[in-house]
Amino acid sequence: MSPTNPTATTGATSPYRVLFCDLRTDQAIDVLPLRDVSLDDYIGRAGSLSGTIPVPNAAMAERVRRVEEGRTAVYLERGGDLWWGGILWTSTLQADAKGVLSLALQAATFDSYAGRRRIRADLTYTGLDQLEIARRLWQHIQTADGGDIQVTTGTETSGVLRDMVWRDGDETPLDEALKQLSEVDNGFEHHIAVYRDPVSGARVKRLRLGHPKLFTGSTDLVLDRPGPVLSYSFPRDATRGGTTSRARGASANSDQSQESRPAISAEHVAQDLIDGGWPRVDLSSDHSSVSSVPVLDALAAAELAEARGAVVIPAVTIRLDDRAPVPPMLLGRTVRLRITDEWYAEGLDARYRVIGVKVTPPQRGRPETAELFLEAR
Secondary structure (H helix, E strand, C coil): CCCCCCCHHHHCCCCCEEEEEEEECCCCCECCCCCCEEEEEECCCCEEEEEEEEEECCHHHHCCCCCCCCCCEEEECCCEEEEEEEECCCCCCCCCCCCCEEEEEHHHHHHHHHHHCCCCCCCEEEEHHHHHHHHHHHHHHHHCCCCCCEEEEECCCCCCCCEEEEECCEEEEEHHHHHHHHHHCCCCEEEEEECCCCCCCCCEEEEEEECCCCCEEEEEEEEEEEEEEEEECCEEEHHHHHHHEEEEECCCCCHHHHEEEECCCCCCCCHHHHHHCCCCCCEEECCCCCCHHHHHHHHHHHHHCCEEEEEEEEEEECCCCCCCCCCCHHCCEEEEEEECCCCCCCCCCCCCEEEEECCCCCCCCECEEEEEEECCC
């Protein structure tokens, strides 16, 4: 069955068109209505989408049965633009007390596929650019029979050379390998962008890599309050921060007759914070498939750099209208945030980078909005 008219399937009042495709071939399966939509996307980790397909009759039930968990791609479109793309992982058939049927769906961005694939070969990379290693990891899992979900790669470079080893039998998930590679001192960021090819119109899944950060656009997006910013929050969480860090890994001992102790990094200390009056607060992380002390040192240094003192992840909510950027293009965008209110009586004027986006669809009496999660520049 080919996709039907989107207006007929999504409803005249819905701003979205939801397309379901075969995961491996990207062949369209159907366009189906999706209510109560919630979606988000992030740099460096998987985003999510949830919604409910109404099943009012047997004809619709027959169509919905063709949407299968684990092998179906989901694309959310608005106004011809791709706003979100990912994999359908779970569904729940529901019947209420009146006998009304619906199917609740949970999907995750294509990045989530990295958590479902494991490295089952000996892979050794010596003196190779870290972004090239990331590409080769994705290319490796997609060469196996049935493993190609058509994630394409580019040619980005970082100038940072790494020595990395993964062994068959360790069953290391790809997302864990990417974390070991990227979340180190002088590492990089990654994200699978979904968009339409401007020439062919084909849907594209592209692995974006950026060192040390991913950026989108060359100009700042100016957001003011009063103005486009409807609300904001600046949470500060000292329970997630610290002034020292250490990373623990796997044992390098292969002699079963000897006691095995995990490899451990040196202690990294934010001495400037301690000298400035902060108490000593220890951070620690475990990396079960890393036995290299230099890699563990880099992981510990990166963890402390990201969580010095108190962790702050500001968020602002903006109205989405015809002048607002498409949500996928907001990830990595630099924002100039200007706020004047009772707290910022003299005015806040600061630059941030968007690291996450959460979209709330329009509802009766409430506009369509996007919550932007920010990182200080």
